[in-house]
Amino acid sequence: MLLQTFIDFLGNQAFINFISTFGLAVLLVIYFVLIRDPSREKETKKREDNRDSYWQKKYDELSKNYGDLNTNYHDLEQTLNKFWTKQYEKLENEFDGLNKIYQELENNYQKLENDLRPETRKITPPQSNKLSQIGLDRDLYKLYYYACEKIDGRRAEDMNYFIEEVIRDTNTTWSEFVSPFPNIPRIGQLYDIYTNNGNKLKIELEAIIGSDKLDNQVKKDQVLAKLMNNTVRMKSEFDNFVQRLTDGMQVKAFQDGGVNPN
CATH class of the missing domain: 1.20.5 (Single alpha-helices involved in coiled-coils or other helix-helix interfaces)
Known part of the structure; x- marks a missing residue:
């Protein structure tokens, strides 16, 4: 219909006269103004509309994807938490x-x-008995060794020196252990009686070693027998002493700081 109108317009005598007067230029202007530009504007608008629709669709898709990612992120965060x-x-x-x-x-x-650490650990009465037995057995063989050397003429010291050394060493070892009895701090204080027994033992050993009637082997045999008898007696005394302490015997102090079992 628009085309027919345009054809009728072109066949109009007035239009023909106008074209004859102003030429082809006017016709072109009319074409551009009335036909081409409106058509191009419509196409441009259509393309813009299509483009806007495309990007809007992309935007909607991205928005949906972002929403899904955001939801998944929160779900993952909660799961990880x-x-x-x-x-x-x-x-x-x-x-x-x-x-x-x-x-x-x-x-x-x-x-x-x-x-x-024996200096901090309290031992039991039976353990204190074992310590006394070990110490006495050790001292027996030490004193026997010293006596044999003196009998053979290899040592010049008298027996008092040997006995004091041996008893002092043993008492020092015993003093490292905590006594099982509240009124006696150290085991060594239980056995200070050993020092007093040593005085009598010294005299007896010197009498054997200094005898002119005995040969060296007999002297050694008698020294060993004396030491063994003395050790057995001392063990028995210590056992009885510890037993009486265990039973609650009253303990009296020696003048040298030890204890008196009597």
Whole structure:
């Protein structure tokens, strides 16, 4: 219809006269103004509309994707929070368990450390008896060795020197251990009676060693028998002494700081 109108317009005599007067230029202007430009404007608008529609669609898709990602992120965050919270609680419980084990080990270590330090560990009465027996057996063989050397002429010291050395060494060792009796701090104080027995033992040994009627082997045999008898007697005295202390016997102090079993 528009085309027919345009054809009728071109066949109009007035239009023909106008064209004859102004020429082809006017016709072109009319074409551009009335036909081409409006058509191009419509096409341009259509393309813009299509373009806007395309980008709007892309924008909507991106918005939806972002929304989905955001939802997934929050879901993942909650899942991870639950997971790590559970792991943390598990580790915390394990740490508490390890801390408890550590405290037990620390306490056991402290006990073991005390057990390995005789100067801080209280021993039992039977253990104190064993210490006395070990000390007396050791002293027996030390004194016998010294006596044999003196009999053979290899030592010039008198027996008093040997006995004091041996008894002092043993008493020092005993003093390292805590007594089982509250009124006697150290085991060595239980056995100060040993020092007094040493005075009598010295006299008896000197009498054997200095005898002109005995040969060297007989002297050695008699020294060994004397030491063995003395050791057995001392062990028995210590056993009775510790037993009476265990039974609550009143202990009197020696003048030199020891204890008197009488």
